[in-house]
Amino acid sequence: MKREFEEFIKGLICLPIKFPGTRLYKSLKAKERLVKMVEKILKERKSGMAKTGENSVVNDAVDVLLRDISEEGDDDEQGETKEKQSLPLDYISGNIIEMMIPGEETVPMAMTLAVKFLGDSPVALHQLMEENMELKKQKMNCGEDYSWTDYLSLPFTQNVISETLRLANIINGVWRKAVKDIDIKGYLIPQGWCVLASFISVHMDEENYEHPYRFHPWRWERLGTAVNNNSFTPFGGGQRLCPGIELSRLEISIFLHHLITSYRWVAEEDHIIYFPTVRMKRKLPISVTRL
Numbered sequence: 001m002k003r004e005f006e007e008f009i010k011g012l013i014c015l016p017i018k019f020p021g022t023r024l025y026k027s028l029k030a031k032e033r034l035v036k037m038v039e040k041i042l043k044e045r046k047s048g049m050a051k052t053g054e055n056s057v058v059n060d061a062v063d064v065l066l067r068d069i070s071e072e073g074d075d076d077e078q079g080e081t082k083e084k085q086s087l088p089l090d091y092i093s094g095n096i097i098e099m100m101i102p103g104e105e106t107v108p109m110a111m112t113l114a115v116k117f118l119g120d121s122p123v124a125l126h127q128l129m130e131e132n133m134e135l136k137k138q139k140m141n142c143g144e145d146y147s148w149t150d151y152l153s154l155p156f157t158q159n160v161i162s163e164t165l166r167l168a169n170i171i172n173g174v175w176r177k178a179v180k181d182i183d184i185k186g187y188l189i190p191q192g193w194c195v196l197a198s199f200i201s202v203h204m205d206e207e208n209y210e211h212p213y214r215f216h217p218w219r220w221e222r223l224g225t226a227v228n229n230n231s232f233t234p235f236g237g238g239q240r241l242c243p244g245i246e247l248s249r250l251e252i253s254i255f256l257h258h259l260i261t262s263y264r265w266v267a268e269e270d271h272i273i274y275f276p277t278v279r280m281k282r283k284l285p286i287s288v289t290r291l
């Protein structure tokens with residue numbers, strides 16, 4: 001499944017030419033095989049749920065999506081009893097495959113690039129360590145567990161994450177198609193034309209960020225907490241704004257907190273590739289030792 005997923009991902013940004021042998025063709029074929037694999041798992045889960053009955057425990061997103069969407073015995077607007085009905089399996093498997101993208105690609109890539117940028121910036125690394133060590137000590141002293149909102153009490157960590165997202169441009173832009181003729185700031189976009197909203201252009205614009213190519217988390221102390229706006233768009237914007245915006249920050253904060261307070265690492269020489277998608281040339285090999 002991992003192999004098919006990787007093949008599918010390679011075609012997300014590629015030349016739109018579809019015949020056997022092209023990147024797009026291979027990607028679409030891999031997606032078809034992936035859908036079949038996921039559907040097989042869904043069918044097994046569904047029959048397992050049928051055996052355990054209505055009271056089976058909901059463990060994950062698959063269970064939620066597989067649940068019947070209308071309750072047995074509910075009446076519809078005409079007063080007739082509704083049939084039990086599920087979301088179509090291909091719809092559910094499409095959703096599950098879409099969720100693999102943040103699980104496998106965007107969030108892990110943000111974590112990897114944070115490690116890379118911090119490795120190249122010892123001062124930021126030191127400040128991040130101090131802030132996180134302080135929280136760890138507090139928790140140990142009062143014997144408390146971490147709570148959901150602890151990550152928000154680490155301002156420098158949040159600034160490191162914002163700066164990583166700005167500089168990394170993990171999603172470098174999004175495409176939109178004009179459904180009708182539209183005028184944007186005096187430019188006519190004819191119906192049917194595509195527009196690339198380039199996030200790199202936003203994040204690397206000197207008018208928005210001084211020395212934009214420099215990893216400088218302290219800039220956010222002056223700019224204020226990074227919220228999604230016209231000059232900070234790692235999660236897109238408008239109606240299609242990424243719903244994983246806070247979950248991503250939470251996951252990256254947890255990863256950085258444990259990495260920095262429990263381990264030390266040495267990264268091997270590697271460099272970032274920005275096209276067609278952002279990645280490390282050698283996947284950033286690191287040697288990790290426990291503190």
Ligand code: HEM
Pocket residue numbers: 098099102103106107110170171174175233234235236237239240241242243244245247248
């Ligand atoms: C650093 C991590 C992430 C980045 C940089 C990122 C970026 C983006 C961007 C730019 C879009 C907009 C795409 C468009 O406008 O066409 C998007 C959409 C989306 N993201 Fe994320 N994302 C991240 C993490 C996540 C996570 C953790 C989840 C959920 C678990 C998630 C779920 C989604 C979904 C479902 C959409 C589609 C929304 C829609 O079409 O209405 N993302 N993401």
